Amino acid sequence: MDELLARENAAHHYVLGALKSPDLSVRDVLAAFDSYRVLDQAVVFANLPVAHEKEAQLWDVHTQGKQYFSRRLRELRKPASGDKLVVQERDHVHLYKKFLRASVAFYREHIYKLSIAFDIPELKDVAQLVGPKDSSESAHTAQQADDASRKLVIVSCHHSLVYLGDLSRYRTSEKLDTNPDFGPAIGYYDLASAVYPRSGMGQHQQAVVALEMRDHLRTIYHLYRASCVQEPHPLAAKNLAIEFARIDTAWKTSTLIKQSKPSDPDHLKDISIGWYVRLQSLAQQGEASEGFDELQSTVVSQLSGQLKRRSLGAALHRMVVVNIAGQHTAIQNYTVKQTSKGEQAFYSSLRINLAMYSTLLEIFQDELLTLVKDAELVALDLQDKVTPITKRILPALRLYSSWLLDSVHLLFGLANDPKFAESIKKFWKVYGRTLDLVATIFPIWDLEEAAEVEYQLEEDVDIIGFQPLSPFADDKTGRFWQKKQSAVNRAKFSDDSVTRVSMKEEDLVRVYGFLEDGLYIANDLDDSPIKIKGSRVFYGNGAELEQLLMPLIPGNPAAKPVAKACDAAPMSYAAAAGSRRSHLALSASKPNGIPKLQQSASSAREEHMTRMVDDLVDDDESKDPVTPPQQFASEPAVYNGNTDFALASLRDSTPEISNSASTYSAKSPVQRPPPGLTSPWTPSAIASPSSFLPKPAEALASPGQGRGHSRVGSANSIRSRASQSVGDSWSSLEALPQGTGMANANTRTPIAGLGGYGQSALLFGATPNVWSTGKAERTFGAKSPDRGAG
Secondary structure (H helix, E strand, O other): OOOHHHHHHHHHHHHHHHHOOOOOOHHHHHHHHHHHHHHHHHHHHHHHHHHHHHHHHHHHHHHHHHHHHHHHHHOOOOHHHHHHHHHHHHHHHHHHHHHHHHHHHHHHHHHHHHHHEEOOHHHHHEEEEEEEOOOOOOOOOOOOOOHHHHHHHHHHHHHHHHHHHHHHHHHHOOOOOOOOOOHHHHHHHHHHHHHHHOOOOOHHHHHHHHOOOOOHHOOOOOEEEHHHHOEEEOOOHHHHHHHHHHHHHHHHHHOOOOOOOOOOOHHHHHHHHHHHHHHHHHHOOOOOOOOOHHHHHHHHHHHHHHHHHHHHHHHHHHHHHHHHHHHHHHHHHHHHOOOOHHHHHHHHHHHHHHHHHHHHHHHHHHHHHHHHHOOOOOOOOOHOOOOOOHHHHHHHHHHHHHHHHHHHHHHOOOOOOOOOOHHHHHHHHHHHHHHHHHHHHHHHHHHHHOOOOOOOOOOHHHHOOOOOHHOOOOOOHHHHOOOOOOOEOOOEOOOOOOOOOOHHHHHHHHHHHHHHHHHHHHHHHOOOEEEEEEEEEOOOHHHHHHHHOOOOOOOOOOOOOOOOOOOOOOOOOOHHHHHHHHHHHHOOOOOOOOOOOOOOOOHHHHHHHHHHOOOOOOOOOOOOOOOOOHHHHHHHOOOOOOOOOOOOOOOOOOOOOOOOOOOOOOOOOOOOOOOOOOOOOOOOOOOOOOOOOOOOOOOOOOOOOOOOOOOOOHOOOOHHHHHHHHOOOOOOOOOOOOOOOOOOOOOOOOOOOOOOOOOOOOOOOOOOOOOOOOOOOOOOOOOOOOOOOO
């Protein structure tokens, strides 16, 4: 072992010297890299505990290699060089691409070797996606990994995927190909987040790509996702602040809103998104603005009009997640540093959430009112009652319903605050009326029979690891990840063992979840302003019930189906709301097997095949996980140039959720303030952040970035007008994990992760770069590292 370490150390220093030597040819440098990679990998497999140190050292050398090639390429591309250097440039590009291809092949092979050396199911799934071209099942018997080894191996795989994403991004940023494409980079970053969702590294690097594509919404979305995890990227918060400053500058110079012709189908959408990111920027600055309320009203009004005409796709999902993350971040910032700006940032973010949720409820309510006025429409099958407009907003309503469960006591505590009294009252009134309409049109007993799937929906998978909606917060949000009548974890929608039901049936699951949450709030929470009376839900007191709704539909109300012998028939919606806790209280009685099929074998296979996505490759590589690996879609959509990505595919690695919290309980992180007390920040009005913010997710899972069943056009799926027109990319610094606390992590989960990141020059943003606003004093970590910045 000592001899191997000595050889590896010598190879390391030789490569560093080769990169600085003007006498060695580029081919000699490439050969030195090849030798060093082999020796470094041998050391890692011979002594796994040193894997993190050696892999970080190897990536540092790769980053210097990138600088070596990039520096020479810039010299050859200078206008003063003249046409006589065109041939030299072409030769250098060829060698640069050879370096990147060799590096990519090494990290792919490294993941594959990890998968065959250790019996970890998640690694095998990743290896199938990114393994080398000639990879095949090995006869080698994989060893069982203990907790310590499993932790090291998973983190090694996670880092390798981030490195693969960076290498792919270099190729696009440097414009080494005729058609630059960020798709492979995004795919690798997304897989990294899926393998290890507790880390914000993959999300942060996706923000780097989004910034290069000039997409402000995606940039702040991924930066929030990089911040709101258990192991946040160390520079995500600072980069988010800089991005908001860039948004302000773009607003003042009239460059924030993407320029498009009025005839462009995305013209109004681009305007709405531009206004929205401006609204978020004002909210997080924490400065009271006279135009804030007007801008907020304009944004929600425009979004409402857009949603009634067309789907916003992934944009709506990102807005909802950004809203929720913004409130979560504002609360955390205020508890650390109690300033007036911090308090104002919380007020603004909460108002945005109330306004956005109320707007979505009003859209849902309008669709329900159309149904409730017509007896023939009410008599339709449950699936046919979900209108196209309703379908567009149901995933967002599902996320907001979870937000409400975690924030409901906060709303109770602020109900009499002058700053929120009116908006909270309006929200509860809209929420109660919408809930009543849903209960009338979708009888809960019918939904109980129809709305059950054996897997997690797309939005459920996407938010695994997202702290504001963490599955470990309590039993209420845990329903997303567990089967209704047991504590067995659901499979993911993208698992090979899952045959998905129709999109309409999935929509019924979302409707049922919304109704179930509302009944819980109305029936179980004493302070709730909405109540249940028979089969009706009302806001205020019972005398206002008839004023709340349109007249009841003609004919007899829907009767409850004949109860099974083992079930007790609920006599009211209150009883129905209470009965759900008995379902949740059941312990797991059997292992999580393959979900039962909902169709015949032939039809199931046909639908399954229609949902599969081509494995996208470029002209000289294969198995690049293109952004992220596209998933199932029973109704493929026509690609329209947007960058709406589908979700990644990994075997079920859903975190185990404790059975101890298997019933609904009225958690009280925020108590109703006494009369005359208006500030939510007093001890009686708000508890410590840990009491009302969800606990972080501590296990492997598979989030993704897409919304809906969008199967976009194969090789073009990750391309957009922005990515095709990217100008000369900025130089960037790379994300090198530098954790030291991994071995001492004290956690019950199989994966403990790293304790933190060092301030390496390779961390993106350590020197002036794309996150800078143009002035030296605006940058963070402006010192030049010894070895430069990538």
